[in-house]
Amino acid sequence: ATYFGSMHLAPNKVLVDSIVRLGQRAVVGKVSMDRESPDNYIEETQQGLADAEDFVEYTLSQQCSRVMPCITPRFIPTCTMESMKGLAAIARKYDCHVQSHISECCGEVSFSRHLHPEHRCDALVFDEAGLLTNKSLMAHGTLLDDDAIRLLVERGTSVSHCPLSNFFLGDACFRVNHTMNLGLKVGLGTDVAGGISASMLTSIRMAVVNARCLRAHKLAIKGGFDDKRTARFEVTPDMEVDVISFKEGLYLATMGSAKAICIDDKVGSFEVGKEFDALLVDVNVPGGPFDIFDGDSMEDQFEKFINLGDDRNIVEVYVQGKCVKRGDDFTGDVIKPVPVEPSSEKKRKAAE
Amino acid sequence: ATYFGSMHLAPNKVLVDSIVRLGQRAVVGKVSMDRESPDNYIEETQQGLADAEDFVEYTLSQQCSRVMPCITPRFIPTCTMESMKGLAAIARKYDCHVQSHISECCGEVSFSRHLHPEHRCDALVFDEAGLLTNKSLMAHGTLLDDDAIRLLVERGTSVSHCPLSNFFLGDACFRVNHTMNLGLKVGLGTDVAGGISASMLTSIRMAVVNARCLRAHKLAIKGGFDDKRTARFEVTPDMEVDVISFKEGLYLATMGSAKAICIDDKVGSFEVGKEFDALLVDVNVPGGPFDIFDGDSMEDQFEKFINLGDDRNIVEVYVQGKCVKRGDDFTGDVIKPVPVEPSSEKKRKAAE
Numbered sequence: 052a053t054y055f056g057s058m059h060l061a062p063n064k065v066l067v068d069s070i071v072r073l074g075q076r077a078v079v080g081k082v083s084m085d086r087e088s089p090d091n092y093i094e095e096t097q098q099g100l101a102d103a104e105d106f107v108e109y110t111l112s113q114q115c116s117r118v119m120p121c122i123t124p125r126f127i128p129t130c131t132m133e134s135m136k137g138l139a140a141i142a143r144k145y146d147c148h149v150q151s152h153i154s155e156c157c158g159e160v161s162f163s164r165h166l167h168p169e170h171r172c173d174a175l176v177f178d179e180a181g182l183l184t185n186k187s188l189m190a191h192g193t194l195l196d197d198d199a200i201r202l203l204v205e206r207g208t209s210v211s212h213c214p215l216s217n218f219f220l221g222d223a224c225f226r227v228n229h230t231m232n233l234g235l236k237v238g239l240g241t242d243v244a245g246g247i248s249a250s251m252l253t254s255i256r257m258a259v260v261n262a263r264c265l266r267a268h269k270l271a272i273k274g275g276f277d278d279k280r281t282a283r284f285e286v287t288p289d290m291e292v293d294v295i296s297f298k299e300g301l302y303l304a305t306m307g308s309a310k311a312i313c314i315d316d317k318v319g320s321f322e323v324g325k326e327f328d329a330l331l332v333d334v335n336v337p338g339g340p341f342d343i344f345d346g347d348s349m350e351d352q353f354e355k356f357i358n359l360g361d362d363r364n365i366v367e368v369y370v371q372g373k374c375v376k377r378g379d380d381f382t383g384d385v386i387k388p389v390p391v392e393p394s395s396e397k398k399r400k401a402a403e
Numbered sequence: 404a405t406y407f408g409s410m411h412l413a414p415n416k417v418l419v420d421s422i423v424r425l426g427q428r429a430v431v432g433k434v435s436m437d438r439e440s441p442d443n444y445i446e447e448t449q450q451g452l453a454d455a456e457d458f459v460e461y462t463l464s465q466q467c468s469r470v471m472p473c474i475t476p477r478f479i480p481t482c483t484m485e486s487m488k489g490l491a492a493i494a495r496k497y498d499c500h501v502q503s504h505i506s507e508c509c510g511e512v513s514f515s516r517h518l519h520p521e522h523r524c525d526a527l528v529f530d531e532a533g534l535l536t537n538k539s540l541m542a543h544g545t546l547l548d549d550d551a552i553r554l555l556v557e558r559g560t561s562v563s564h565c566p567l568s569n570f571f572l573g574d575a576c577f578r579v580n581h582t583m584n585l586g587l588k589v590g591l592g593t594d595v596a597g598g599i600s601a602s603m604l605t606s607i608r609m610a611v612v613n614a615r616c617l618r619a620h621k622l623a624i625k626g627g628f629d630d631k632r633t634a635r636f637e638v639t640p641d642m643e644v645d646v647i648s649f650k651e652g653l654y655l656a657t658m659g660s661a662k663a664i665c666i667d668d669k670v671g672s673f674e675v676g677k678e679f680d681a682l683l684v685d686v687n688v689p690g691g692p693f694d695i696f697d698g699d700s701m702e703d704q705f706e707k708f709i710n711l712g713d714d715r716n717i718v719e720v721y722v723q724g725k726c727v728k729r730g731d732d733f734t735g736d737v738i739k740p741v742p743v744e745p746s747s748e749k750k751r752k753a754a755e
Contacts, residue, residue, distance in 0.1 A: 215612075218612045222638060223622055248710070260612065263570040268624075270509070271620040272624050286509050286574060340714065359599065
């Protein structure tokens with residue numbers, strides 16, 4: 052998982068403790084925000100930077116390679132350039148991840164332009180701050196234009212596609228195929244602040260619906276959106292280019308997401324030599340949410356799980372080769388964290 | 404439920420038997436199709452009409468007011484005008500329901516125009532056949548223009564909105580608010596041939612997503628769909644008119660659907676005097692799909708069920724005041740069907 056925690060330092064440390072104890076693999080960040088926020092939910096800039104660094108050090112001190120700290124400016128409207136630049140320096144110092152929201156909806160983008168008239172788009176603001184790194188993950192990106200996408204690609208920055216959130220908050224649909232064709236690394240997320248489900252299965256289904264919605268956009272544009280919508284138009288090949296299948300949705304949730312947070316050398320597929328992160332799925336689980344019939348091929352069964360399955364089908368969860376959850380119960384097997392590799396530790400020390 | 408059965412008579416009778424036995428309330432139809440269908444899946448016109456009438460008589464002979472037969476031409480491309488007129492005559496004779504698909508996707512609509520160049524739209528073809536009655540329910544209607552909608556309203560015909568199916572097969576999004584403002588009766592359906600879930604909960608969620616997609620259409624049209632999608636545009640009030648909430652989705656699934664099949668005098672709400680069709684929902688069911696916290700109001704709990712709930716939360720199902728399903732088990736309590744009202748029986752006899 053990649054977590055946006057809260058703004059306060061202490062609860063984020065509890066979050067890290069829980070992740071370590073439950074055996075999750077996660078990129079986790081304490082949210083930073085020092086402007087345009089409610090009076091009772093805002094940081095003073097320098098204190099915020101100190102807390103962000105404290106959080107990074109606390110997380111690294113766990114010596115657990117599964118749990119990676121992340122610099123997390125909430126988004127441009129709530130972070131001053133001073134704060135963003137300070138956060139970028141911390142990210143450089145510890146070689147850690149960066150996450151934020153980018154070009155998410157009309158209101159946000161307009162307000163960013165108002166705050167930063169010197170920059171044409173969110174991507175340029177983040178870039179000035181030094182927050183577009185090859186370990187940066189930006190949520191949404193629904194309103195990114197191609198130049199902005201090319202800048203992200205150049206910096207090695209990825210986007211977390213959160214389809215359900217886009218429907219509720221995002222104003223537009225993210226173009227998975229288009230941006231991936233431009234070289235963008237795309238992972239799949241939920242952003243439950245905007246969506247209604249934290250399940251990656253829901254997100255896969257909604258990524259497919261989002262892509263079909265892009266197709267419908269083009270038909271709506273061609274056919275008009277007035278009272279005369281009888282098909283004077285037809286589906287043309289250019290309308291199909293955004294469509295993705297459930298298999299491509301699954302790719303986004305696995306390899307796509309592993310690439311998006313730069314851990315595709317360790318997880319994301321079952322290649323020999325990678326760490327074993329996996330689900331044990333029982334499509335025939337008693338009281339399960341769908342039926343398997345005699346004629347169902349392995350692929351049919353798999354498609355049913357992706358489209359109709361839920362937590363009942365997930366009988367075991369493995370992280371780094373250990374079973375961390377069996378049925379409804381966390382196994383508690385994961386007592387001793389696997390330490391971080393010496394190489395990255397060395398790199399961190401060298402940077403200090 | 405409203406069922407589109409298969410084309411063959413015998414299995415549809417088994418379907419009726421099952422519905423009666425399990426205690427469901429249903430409008431059920433044997434599908435009719437006598438042209439443009441696979442060689443091994445087509446009826447001869449007169450035999451098809453005879454089978455359709457046989458099916459209606461068989462269903463009525465159950466003397467079960469919960470189970471209503473339905474004349475079911477699959478859709479215009481697969482039914483000759485002779486067949487459609489014959490089916491309409493049967494519907495009139497028995498005063499029974501009619502269901503079909505209407506103006507569903509570009510390919511279907513274009514092919515209908517090719518087959519019926521004398522009519523501007525599907526609605527006029529069905530109307531010539533006499534199939535637009537006040538007991539007619541048309542699936543989809545995504546490409547209906549306002550004149551066609553007004554014709555449906557005039558005839559008392561309703562539309563079954565199948566949002567997930569529309570995303571996969573329908574080419575366009577159905578405008579719930581717009582069509583209801585024109586006076587259309589709108590119910591909620593699944594059409595699992597085009598969708599991926601038979602759950603009415605999924606359909607409610609997808610109706611909300613469908614409505615948000617209509618909003619995104621307008622933004623896409625205004626903002627363009629080219630490489631420069633940075634928000635040079637803003638959300639305007641006219642973009643919000645199609646948006647519906649989960650509560651309106653629930654209305655479509657209950658009162659909306661009851662009105663759509665003309666049984667809102669009997670079910671669809673908990674008004675005194677209506678028959679008791681209901682779900683007993685346990686939001687705190689052990690092993691359930693979501694958590695309830697201390698601060699959650701009744702409305703919060705309700706919203707969680709609609710957006711995150713599933714069959715685990717539905718602990719009992721009532722139809723006509725009887726518990727027909729408890730947990731995973733059908734109760735089998737419903738042995739004796741409640742007979743049809745003498746008035747409709749009399750009306751049927753009079754029509755013969």
